[in-house]
Amino acid sequence: MDKLVIEGGKPLSGTIVIQGAKNAALPILAASLLAEGTTTIDSVPHLLDIDVMLNILRELGCRAEHTGDTVVLDTTSAHTSHVPETLMKQMRSSIFLMGPLLARFGEVQVYQPGGCAIGERKIDLHLQGLQALGAEIEEAHNRIVCRASKLVGADIHLSFPSVGATENIMMAAVLAEGRTTISNAAREPEIQDLQRFLNAMGAKIMGAGTDTITIDGVGELSPCRYKVIPDRIVAGTVMVAAAATRGQVTLQETQPAHLSSLIHVLRRAGVQIVVDGDIIKVGSSARPKAVERIVTSPYPAFPTDLQSQIMVLLALADGVSILKETIFEGRLKHVDELSRMGADIRVDLNAAFIRGVPRLYGATVEATDLRAGAALVIAGLAAQGRTVVEQVHHIDRGYDRIETMLSRLGARITRTSPVPNMPNN
Ligand SMILES: CC(=O)N[C@H]1[C@@H](OP(=O)(O)OP(=O)(O)OC[C@H]2O[C@@H](n3ccc(=O)[nH]c3=O)[C@H](O)[C@@H]2O)O[C@H](CO)[C@@H](O)[C@@H]1O
Ligand SMILES: C=C(OP(=O)(O)O)C(=O)O
Secondary structure, three states: EEEEEEEEOOEEEEEEEEEEOOOHHHHHHHHHHEEEOOOEEEEOOOOHHHHHHHHHHHHHHOOEEOOEEEEEEEOOOOOOOOOOOHHOOOOHHHHHHHHHHHHHHHHEEOOOOOOOOOOOOOHHHHHHHHHOOEEEEEEOOOOOEEEEOOOOOHHHHHHOOOHHHHHHHHHHOOOOEOEEEEEEEOHHHHHHHHHHHHHOOOOOEOOOOOOOEEEEEOEEOOEEEEEEEOHHHHHHHHHHHHHHHHOOOEEEEHHHHHHHHHHHHHHOOOOEEEOOEEEEEEEOOOOOOOOOEEEEOOOOOEEHHHHOOOOOOHHHOOEEEEEEOOOOOOOOOOHHHHHHHHOOEEEEOOOEEEEEEOOOEEOEEEOOOOOHHHHHHHHHHOOOEEEEEOOOOHHHHHOOHHHHHHOOOOOOOEEOOOOOOOOOO
């Protein structure tokens, strides 16, 4: 297993362009199945989750090449709608195959998806949405089979604005007969990106970014070329890292509107943020101030995917902060690891009470999930001494070579890989 070794205490400094968004690229790759032919997607980062998605698409019969940041995907010879259990288990986003495969083949066989252990993560809203469109669903143990000789538009109200369920329903409804309306839909920027992509293929979707999305079914979709939006969570991770190390970083080609809740919190913590068009400048030279209360909630509120990273800044702040996680019940595992680095944090149910300390100290810590891992990297960059972050494969799910990205900003961070056993002569 790879490890990251970080010599802390050096402020980040420099200019960076952020990778394309994992959470936009994954549903877009799955949605490419809806059109027969060759679709080209630009700005696709090199991540473990993207590799898994491309392997699934190949297993279904597609041809997929990921060269530089561009994926060329030929879906013409896709011949099965059965996703193997071993691949389903490798990530949560394998569930995105359900909507497009059902729409294209009238039948799909999947299994309960895998992914980071951050909560129960049910898929009931996905299944209820597909049922409303006319699918018959059989569930036995881990296996789920959905069948529909014809999908028909419906009014679907989500009891919670689930990102994945909104996307799966959109992808199934584009080829359905008639109009589908999703109310209490998730409003995340990645949903708007999926709408733009599907419309570029010929779909008729309106409303993404609001809580009501309308999809008028069309007869067929055509392949297109599309560029994925920048990753707001990676951008946010770099912004927090700049603030925690008291550095000066400029992020170029960003979409600052996607980061407004983070910008608001960073400003409350005393971090200087200048937004100029698509450029964000982050600067900090003093100890951050505590932020009384931050609550994670669906977009546009503070994102759960930045909760662990902002906790590191608050762990170094002057005063007591409260950070409440409302989306995933198991997403505070990084607290124990941060405590090993000297943080003073107490957890009560889903709330973390953070008493800031003047400094953190390097330690050997374990990434328990993707964003927890990113938080430990930030802690290591800000800490005094050497930090070793283990279980880096979690971080590789969402950050395209995090050590290369941070080294460009002056961080002292290297990856070590285990030496393979040499056979005895
Ligand atoms: C690939 C991707 O885009 N991942 C993001 C997506 O995950 P994901 O799409 O899985 O997140 P959801 O919005 O669906 O989940 C939010 C909450 O709803 C619950 N739920 C969800 C679906 C369902 O059918 N039943 C149910 O109960 C989940 O357990 C969770 O507690 O949104 C999350 C919330 O912003 C982010 O943290 C993830 O990074
Ligand atoms: C939880 C995340 O992703 P996923 O839904 O793919 O597990 C994330 O990106 O932080």
